[in-house]
Amino acid sequence: MEFVIATFYRFVELSNYYDMKNRLAGFCKNIGLKGTILLAEEGINSTISGTKSAIDDFFRFLDLDDRLCNLKWQKTYASFQPFGKMKVRLKKEIVTLGVSDLSPSLKGEYIEPENWDDFISSPDVYVIDTRNEYEIKLGKFSNAINPNTQNFRDFPKWAEFWMQDKSKNKSKIAMYCTGGVRCEKSTTYMKSLGFKQVYHLKGGIINYLAKKQNSNNTWQGECFVFDDRVAVSNSLLPSDEIKCISCAQKVTTDELKSVPHGQVICYHCKS
Structure with missing residues (x-):
């Protein structure tokens, strides 16, 4: 059986997000979806998995809400269900940066996947990976800066330190993440610090690999995902x-399902 995994987000005011939880959770469970949906006043962020017909039904359901209609989503596949249950959670932020009063309208400019390789090859562009250290260990764009963060809340502290070199203010900054939500919020934060030329990869790594298939070998390694696939x-x-990470031997699919946040250690090294 083939499962479709849908990853999506949207920054949009959801003043009634508390009231949306039970309705969304009930609908997803009724059609057999599993995964996680995060709701906050600033929007929605989610990865869900199910049959193609169930995924189609879900987005038709969202289309009934003008704020969530016509969502762009990234599609991947698996031969197994990568989630154990369906969760709908209420949050302060749909991706937790820990900085208040950021306006989504301040976000940077999108770079389409088809143009990404050429854009980041320019010597006057700083490429910043906004993901966590354990994700970057599995794969990254070859010339990307690794902020060495353990979670997204660490990013503002790193950015403030990094920008102490005032010459960087005149440079272009290109940011990326897995599906687009973290890099979009990161661009908003960087612009709030005074950077003017801030860009981000539209749809993240997932969209890039879907559109480009890494044809120029700019991407190196695997892309970490937050479910039982571990990486794609x-x-x-x-x-x-x-x-x-200890002996460099390949890790089996069954072993991968039991590892926490990218700390990939085989059974032999664990024992």
């Missing part, structure tokens, strides 16, 4: 190329 390959299928 250039073809966006569950990866079979992840190696143990």
Whole structure:
């Protein structure tokens, strides 16, 4: 059986997000979806998985709400259900940066996947990976800066330190993440610090691999995902190329399902 995994987000005012929880959770469970939906006053952020017909039904359901209609979503596939249950959670932020009063309208400019490789090859562009250290260990764009953060809340502190070199204010900044939500919020934060030329990869790594298939080998490694797949390959299928961080031997799919946040250690090294 093939499962479709849908990843999506939208920054939009949802003043009644508390009231949306039970309705969304009930609908998802009734059609057999599993995954996580985060709701906040600033919008929605989600990865869900199910049959193609169930995913189609879900987005038709969202289309009934003018604030959530015509959502762009990233599609990947797996031969197994990568989520154990369906969760709808209420949050202060749909991705937690920990900085209040950021206006979504301040966000940077999108770079389409088709133009990304050329854009980041320019010597006057700083490429910043906005993901966590354990994600970056599995894969990154070759020339990207690693902020060495353990969670997204660490990013503002790193950015403030990094910008102490005032010459960087005149440079272009290109940011990316897995599906687009973290890099979009990061661009908003960077612009609030005074950076003018801030850009981000539209749809994140997932959209890039879907559109470009890493044709220029700019992306190196695997893309970490927050479910039982652990990571996906250039073809966006569950990866079979992840190696143990201790002995560098390949780790099996069953082993991957038991590892926490990218700390990939094989059974032999654990024992």
